[in-house]
Amino acid sequence: MSLSKRYPASKSCDNSRRNAKTAFGLFLLLLLIPVVSLAESFQGMRCKADLVLVKKSERRLYLLQNGKVYRDYRVALGKNPLGNKQRQGDNRTPEGGYILDWKKSDSMFYKSIHISYPNKNDLASARSKGADPGGMIMIHGIPNNPDYPGWLFELIDWTDGCVAVNNEAMDEIWASVEEGTPIHITP
Numbered sequence: 001m002s003l004s005k006r007y008p009a010s011k012s013c014d015n016s017r018r019n020a021k022t023a024f025g026l027f028l029l030l031l032l033i034p035v036v037s038l039a040e041s042f043q044g045m046r047c048k049a050d051l052v053l054v055k056k057s058e059r060r061l062y063l064l065q066n067g068k069v070y071r072d073y074r075v076a077l078g079k080n081p082l083g084n085k086q087r088q089g090d091n092r093t094p095e096g097g098y099i100l101d102w103k104k105s106d107s108m109f110y111k112s113i114h115i116s117y118p119n120k121n122d123l124a125s126a127r128s129k130g131a132d133p134g135g136m137i138m139i140h141g142i143p144n145n146p147d148y149p150g151w152l153f154e155l156i157d158w159t160d161g162c163v164a165v166n167n168e169a170m171d172e173i174w175a176s177v178e179e180g181t182p183i184h185i186t187p
Contacts, residue, residue: 088134
């Protein structure tokens with residue numbers, strides 16, 4: 001009598017082999033996910049933005065190249081985010097077209113990129129009201145020595161009128177934006 005007749009293959013062995021193949025396939029798939037994510041991250045890092053767009057109502061900053069968004073980030077705005085900045089101390093984030101004109105790696109915040117506020121329209125508007133338009137509006141990370149956990153800064157509008165992002169986002173924006181890049185801030 002042959003062994004196969006004496007000891008027929010059980011269905012549980014077939015299922016075990018099938019399960020092992022499925023598990024191995026899933027394992028390989030899981031190995032590829034970080035590689036794809038890493039490749040997408042590096043692709044984003046290689047791109048240079050030719051326009052930065054901030055949509056205040058969405059609390060989003062978009063990096064664009066050739067008219068297409070290739071990266072976006074959650075932002076926090078001034079503590080009084082509705083409306084255009086009118087004067088120094090109003091805690092509003094300005095609206096309009098500006099230039100990202102210089103970078104500062106050693107500020108009170110984790111890296112900062114200066115927004116060329118006030119522009120001619122902002123100056124004329126403030127002067128017509130007898131007000132100082134303010135200045136030093138930046139895109140920046142969280143404070144260097146925060147009193148609160150970093151994640152909290154992403155949940156509320158807390159700046160004096162700047163556009164704030166988490167530090168990881170700031171690193172990506174810093175690498176993607178050259179001095180002289182235009183920025184458009186919309187309501």
